[in-house]
Amino acid sequence: MVWKFSDRALALKSSTIREILKIIEQPDMISFAGGLPSSNTFPVEEIKQATDLIMSSDEAFSALQYGPTEGIAPLRKWLAEYLSSRDNTTITPNQIMIVTGSQQALDLIGKALINKGSKVLVETPTYLGGLQSFTQYEPEYISVDSDEKGLLVESLTDEIASQASFMYVIPNFQNPTGRRLPLERRQQLAEKAKRTNLILVEDDPYGELDYQGHRLAGLYTMAPDNTIYLGSFSKILAPGLRLGYIVANEVFIDKLVQLKQSADLHTPSLTQRIAYHVIKDGFLDRHIPKIRELYKSRCQFMLSCLARYMPENVVWSQPEGGMFIWLDLPTHINATELLSEAIQHKVAFVPGETFFANAPKMNCLRLAFVTVPEEKIEAGIQILAQLFKKHANTLEESPVII
Amino acid sequence: MVWKFSDRALALKSSTIREILKIIEQPDMISFAGGLPSSNTFPVEEIKQATDLIMSSDEAFSALQYGPTEGIAPLRKWLAEYLSSRDNTTITPNQIMIVTGSQQALDLIGKALINKGSKVLVETPTYLGGLQSFTQYEPEYISVDSDEKGLLVESLTDEIASQASFMYVIPNFQNPTGRRLPLERRQQLAEKAKRTNLILVEDDPYGELDYQGHRLAGLYTMAPDNTIYLGSFSKILAPGLRLGYIVANEVFIDKLVQLKQSADLHTPSLTQRIAYHVIKDGFLDRHIPKIRELYKSRCQFMLSCLARYMPENVVWSQPEGGMFIWLDLPTHINATELLSEAIQHKVAFVPGETFFANAPKMNCLRLAFVTVPEEKIEAGIQILAQLFKKHANTLEESPVII
Numbered sequence: 122m123v124w125k126f127s128d129r130a131l132a133l134k135s136s137t138i139r140e141i142l143k144i145i146e147q148p149d150m151i152s153f154a155g156g157l158p159s160s161n162t163f164p165v166e167e168i169k170q171a172t173d174l175i176m177s178s179d180e181a182f183s184a185l186q187y188g189p190t191e192g193i194a195p196l197r198k199w200l201a202e203y204l205s206s207r208d209n210t211t212i213t214p215n216q217i218m219i220v221t222g223s224q225q226a227l228d229l230i231g232k233a234l235i236n237k238g239s240k241v242l243v244e245t246p247t248y249l250g251g252l253q254s255f256t257q258y259e260p261e262y263i264s265v266d267s268d269e270k271g272l273l274v275e276s277l278t279d280e281i282a283s284q285a286s287f288m289y290v291i292p293n294f295q296n297p298t299g300r301r302l303p304l305e306r307r308q309q310l311a312e313k314a315k316r317t318n319l320i321l322v323e324d325d326p327y328g329e330l331d332y333q334g335h336r337l338a339g340l341y342t343m344a345p346d347n348t349i350y351l352g353s354f355s356k357i358l359a360p361g362l363r364l365g366y367i368v369a370n371e372v373f374i375d376k377l378v379q380l381k382q383s384a385d386l387h388t389p390s391l392t393q394r395i396a397y398h399v400i401k402d403g404f405l406d407r408h409i410p411k412i413r414e415l416y417k418s419r420c421q422f423m424l425s426c427l428a429r430y431m432p433e434n435v436v437w438s439q440p441e442g443g444m445f446i447w448l449d450l451p452t453h454i455n456a457t458e459l460l461s462e463a464i465q466h467k468v469a470f471v472p473g474e475t476f477f478a479n480a481p482k483m484n485c486l487r488l489a490f491v492t493v494p495e496e497k498i499e500a501g502i503q504i505l506a507q508l509f510k511k512h513a514n515t516l517e518e519s520p521v522i523i
Numbered sequence: 524m525v526w527k528f529s530d531r532a533l534a535l536k537s538s539t540i541r542e543i544l545k546i547i548e549q550p551d552m553i554s555f556a557g558g559l560p561s562s563n564t565f566p567v568e569e570i571k572q573a574t575d576l577i578m579s580s581d582e583a584f585s586a587l588q589y590g591p592t593e594g595i596a597p598l599r600k601w602l603a604e605y606l607s608s609r610d611n612t613t614i615t616p617n618q619i620m621i622v623t624g625s626q627q628a629l630d631l632i633g634k635a636l637i638n639k640g641s642k643v644l645v646e647t648p649t650y651l652g653g654l655q656s657f658t659q660y661e662p663e664y665i666s667v668d669s670d671e672k673g674l675l676v677e678s679l680t681d682e683i684a685s686q687a688s689f690m691y692v693i694p695n696f697q698n699p700t701g702r703r704l705p706l707e708r709r710q711q712l713a714e715k716a717k718r719t720n721l722i723l724v725e726d727d728p729y730g731e732l733d734y735q736g737h738r739l740a741g742l743y744t745m746a747p748d749n750t751i752y753l754g755s756f757s758k759i760l761a762p763g764l765r766l767g768y769i770v771a772n773e774v775f776i777d778k779l780v781q782l783k784q785s786a787d788l789h790t791p792s793l794t795q796r797i798a799y800h801v802i803k804d805g806f807l808d809r810h811i812p813k814i815r816e817l818y819k820s821r822c823q824f825m826l827s828c829l830a831r832y833m834p835e836n837v838v839w840s841q842p843e844g845g846m847f848i849w850l851d852l853p854t855h856i857n858a859t860e861l862l863s864e865a866i867q868h869k870v871a872f873v874p875g876e877t878f879f880a881n882a883p884k885m886n887c888l889r890l891a892f893v894t895v896p897e898e899k900i901e902a903g904i905q906i907l908a909q910l911f912k913k914h915a916n917t918l919e920e921s922p923v924i925i
Contacts, residue, residue, distance in 0.1 A: 122748040123720060124775055125688055127660070130635045133781045160584040168587070169578035176571035182562040185570065185761035221623055221765075225787040232659065233532045253785040257634065258529070286527055318525060346524040359587035361792035363623075373526055379535045383655040384786070385627040389794050390763035 129257050151501035153488040154469040156296065156444065159419075160492070162412045163359045164399060171398035172391075180394065188390040190382045191374070192219025192366070196397040200352075200366055203405075210342045215371050218378060221388045223326060223353040223365030227254035229380050230322055230349060233373070234286045235260045242281070242288035242319075244272055246476035246485075248296045251289050251324065260286065262478035269438065271295065271302035274309040279317050287320035287349075292340060293328040294443025297476045297487035301441055304337050311343035319347060326353040326365075329409050331442040332417035346370060354396055356444070357409055362392045416444065416491050419498070423490040426499050430506035432513055446488045447473070454512050456486040463508060468501045531659050553903035555890040556871040558698065558846065561821075562894070564814045565761045566801060573800035574793075582796065590792040592784045593776070594621025594768070598799040602754075602768055605807075612744045617773050620780060623790045625728060625755040625767030629656035631782050632724055632751060635775070636688045637662045644683070644690035644721075646674055648878035648887075650698045653691050653726065662688065664880035671840065673697065673704035676711040681719050689722035689751075694742060695730040696845025699878045699889035703843055706739050713745035721749060728755040728767075731811050733844040734819035748772060756798055758846070759811055764794045818846065818893050821900070825892040828901050832908035834915055848890045849875070856914050858888040865910060870903045 175184050183193075191197065197214040204212045220226045227250065235241065235258035243252070245264045252262075263285065266276040272290060282288070290310070292302040302310075314321050323340045341350035350368040358364070367377060381387070420440055427437055427446070438447040450456060456472040463469060473485030490498060577586050585595075593599065599616040606614045622628045629652065637643065637660035645654070647666045654664075665687065668678040674692060684690070692712070694704040704712075716723050725742045743752035752770040760766070769779060783789070822842055829839055829848070840849040852858060859874040875887030892900060 122772065124772075124778075125636060125722065126778060127634065127636055127638045127641070127688075130778055130782065133778065155589075157589050160588050163584065163587045165578060165583045165587070169575070169583070172574045172578065173571070176567060176574065181567045181571070182565065183763070185565040185567070185763040186562050187559055187757075187762045221787040221791070224785065228786050232529065234527060234529055236529045239529070250785065250788075257782070257785060286529075320527065355589075360589045361585070361587040363787060363789070363791040370524065370526075376526075376528060376532055376535065380532065380659070383626065383652065383659060384630050385623045385765060386652075387765070389623070389765040389791055391797075392791050392793060395793075 129259060132256075150464075150467050150469055151493065151497045151504075152469040153490065153493065153501060154471050155489055155492060157489075157492050158356045158360060158444070159415060162415060164404070164408060167399045167404060168359070168395055171395045174398055175391070175394050184391045184394045186390065188387050188393070190387045191378050192217070192388060193390065193393045193397065195401070196393050199397060199401055204352075204368065207336070208339055208342050210345070212368055216368055216374060218367045218374050218381065219388050219393055220365045220367060220381070221385055222355065222360070222363040223324065223351045224250055224254065225381075225384065226351045226365055226367045227251050227324070228257075229367075229377050229384065230287070231255045231258040231260075232380050233376055234320065236286075239286040240281070240284055242277070242285045243478045244290060244295065246297055246473060246482070247289060247478060248291055248324065249475050252478055255289070264477065264479045269298075269300060270306070271300050272306060272310065274306050274313060277313065279313065282313055282317035282319045285319060287322050288314075289322045289324065290340070291324045291327075293325055293337070294330060294440055294445070296327070296443075297445055297471065297473065298447040299438045299440030299443050299445040300447075301337065307338060307340055307343060311340055311347075314340075314344045314347040321348045322351070323348050324351045326351070326356055327443040329357050330413060330416055330444065332413055332420070333441065334410065334413065341368060349373060357405060357412065358396060358399065362396060364388065364392055364396050413442075416442075419490045419493070419495070420446070422495050423488065423498050423502065426502040430503050432506065432510050434513060435509055444489055444491045446490065448486050448488060450484040450486070450509060451513055452484050454509065455483045457483060459508060459512065463505065466504050466508065468504045470505070531661060534658075534661075552866075552869050552871055553895065553899045553906075554871040555892065555895065555903060556873050557891055557894060559891075559894050560758045560762060560846070561817060564817060566806070566810060569801045569806060570761070570797055573797045576800055577793070577796050586793045586796045588792065590789050590795070592789045593780050594619070594790060595792065595795045595799065597803070598795050601799060601803055606754075606770065609738070610741055610744050612747070614770055618770055618776060620769045620776050620783065621790050621795055622767045622769060622783070623787055624757065624762070624765040625726065625753045626652055626656065627783075627786065628753045628767055628769045629653050629726070630659075631769075631779050631786065632689070633657045633660045633662075634782050635778055636722065638688075641688040642683070642686055644679070644687045645880045646692060646697065648699055648875060648884070649691065649880060650693055650726065651877050654880055657691070666879065666881045671700075671702060672708070673702050674708060674712065676708050676715060679715065681715070684715055684719035684721045687721060689724050690716075691724045691726065692742070693726045693729075695727055695739070696732060696842055696847070698729070698845075699847055699873070699875065700849040701840045701842030701845050701847040702849075703739065709740060709742055709745060713742055713749075716742075716746045716749040723750045724753070725750050726753045728753070728758055729845040731759050732815060732818055732846065734815055734822070735843065736812065736815065743770060751775060759807060759814065760798060760801065764798060766790065766794055766798050815844075818844075821892045821895070821897070822848070824897050825890065825900050825904065828904040832905050834908065834912050836915060837911055846891055846893045848892065850888050850890060852886040852888070852911060853915055854886050856911065857885045859885060861910060861914065865907065868906045868910065870906045872907070
């Protein structure tokens with residue numbers, strides 16, 4: 122049988138990285154690779170009680186029946202109130218659609234906005250899952266220059282901005298770098314978007330994981346007509362529920378509802394109702410600070426290990442929130458090549474090249490710290506430091522070629 | 524703000540039918556329109572117990588964490604054994620991928636197989652949700668002639684079959700007609716597929732709802748290399764879980780796994796585990812006969828009402844399973860136009876035209892019977908019968924134009 126795949130399916134490359142990452146799911150591996158939240162933060166008891174409550178009443182029938190494509194009304198209403206209050210703005214339930222994890226939002230947005238060859242602006246580097254979703258709709262990526270604080274807004278010309286289908290940006294504790302876009306750059310970007318009719322896709326799965334609890338204003342509050350905001354319950358409740366949401370102009374939400382209908386009809390009614398019952402009475406206000414505390418302490422511990430063990434020519438980000446630290450190695454070290462060697466030493470990470478839409482940088486990598494206990498963080502960082510030193514030395518023994 | 528929608532998004536029409544159907548969700552409406560299973564069949568207590576079990580053990584952490592894109596291993600293994608036994612064939616877990624409802628399977632299959640202008644073969648009429656998913660990838664539909672038993676396989680030339688990306692077919696108790704493809708036509712179709720390298724997409728959400736419990740062999744057992752089989756838990760457990768599955772050649776499953784990863788990463792871990800625990804010890808063998816019994820009795824009741832009240836020039840299908848009856852009206856009656864009048868009389872149905880990929884027939888409609896109590900079935904059929912008579916009479920008073 123010869124499979125007649127579509128061009129977009131034929132263009133899919135099996136990701137070498139993902140293949141390697143599959144291998145590493147061994148108990149003796151120290152993995153800084155996964156982007157998983159810590160299961161210690163999952164509100165197991167609250168979810169159990171919520172499910173019991175739903176399944177013991179007539180709500181069980183709604184939880185098990187087909188439901189509205191845009192999501193169940195009480196959850197959308199709750200989110201509208203929560204976001205309006207949290208971000209000092211005005212969001213209505215009609216501006217909200219529930220999705221099956223915010224990965225689905227990325228897919229639906231690609232479907233709604235990308236024609237073959239459409240220009241999509243992305244950060245340097247950016248989230249791999251975003252690239253994977255958009256790529257299926259065959260855009261042309263334009264990587265916008267970024268520094269350790271995020272996008273360099275002034276490097277984006279009005280001409281390019283006005284030609285783009287949209288710009289994809291993760292302002293808070295970005296995956297993969299952990300960086301947070303400063304307030305003034307947000308304002309610059311929002312102004313540029315309004316001036317050039319640029320759509321911003323603001324992906325914000327990590328925004329609540331701010332170690333200081335000091336939230337910077339979201340782009341969707343600064344340029345509300347231009348911004349599609351993506352939120353997620355994966356990092357503040359549990360990713361296995363696959364629950365996220367989109368906030369946007371009603372015109373756009375209406376279009377997305379049509380697209381979601383043919384994508385999966387609707388997000389499971391049961392998981393939506395569970396989430397609603399868990400969070401409706403202020404649970405997140407009590408729960409999120411505990412996650413922040415745990416992640417902050419793991420992050421600080423990894424930062425202290427990096428400072429203690431890494432050679433001088435390695436630099437890393439100093440996240441103020443989120444789940445990731447980004448390392449820059451000396452330019453001649455190829456992190457992708459180094460991964461196999463690291464895995465032999467029972468340590469894993471994600472090589473940085475996978476996060477670039479164009480012109481991948483090879484000498485960088487992402488470390489995730491939230492699921493790894495402190496003693497393993499220390500052991501893993503020591504092993505990586507030795508590897509980096511070894512490869513740095515290899516170079517010093519070679520003739521210098523400029 | 525001017526939204527720069529993709530061509531595929533611009534081509535989406537707001538479905539008039541769906542807009543009307545939204546209006547009809549009133550308690551005093553007799554709706555034969557929805558395609559919902561009866562909530563009386565939902566195994567509420569079993570789902571409650573399964574959830575309790577999961578949430579009271581360490582399995583809770585797996586149920587709430589990210590999981591594999593292809594679905595959880597025990598559910599895939601269970602399905603492989605169940606299908607192998609039920610259909611007297613050999614299916615391995617690697618041939619199975621879990622999806623977020625089989626609507627997602629339709630979307631992923633469109634993504635994997637359709638280029639702009641690809642030829643997609645469909646039945647006449649066919650499932651609206653299939654058309655909605657595939658249409659986003661801009662195929663050219665070829666409607667294959669069908670009669671009251673389903674596809675007329677001999678009307679499909681080898682030339683057209685060999686040019687097509689795939690053929691979409693619902694052999695068991697089709698939505699919308701309720702018809703079941705006879706065994707000899709299945710064999711003909713399987714032979715043709717093998718001869719012409721045609722991919723068959725066999726959508727089977729209703730196959731278990733066979734009133735006699737007499738299953739006809741599936742296409743995927745006859746032409747295993749050519750067939751992508753879609754199964755669903757929506758009609759045998761509960762649609763609110765959004766759980767379906769795809770059975771296909773491993774080469775195809777591997778490609779679909781890549782596509783699903785960017786669509787929603789994976790189907791919720793919690794709902795998969797709930798379904799697994801409910802069904803793993805033979806529950807379906809006890810449960811499905813009860814659903815069949817209920818649906819059979821509702822179907823027979825509606826058929827008896829149709830026989831009692833309908834004028835002679837109305838004909839309808841005689842389903843041996845499933846959830847739908849199909850009505851053909853005299854050719855001059857436009858069922859879409861009639862719907863508004865029916866709604867004024869508090870009865871709803873789905874006009875047939877919406878189920879045609881090409882050249883819609885206007886004088887036909889779909890009736891769903893499983894969620895409507897008997898007294899309402901009788902009242903609703905009486906009202907419809909009066910409407911049809913009125914419109915039939917209108918014609919008789921007009922001059923006959925040939």
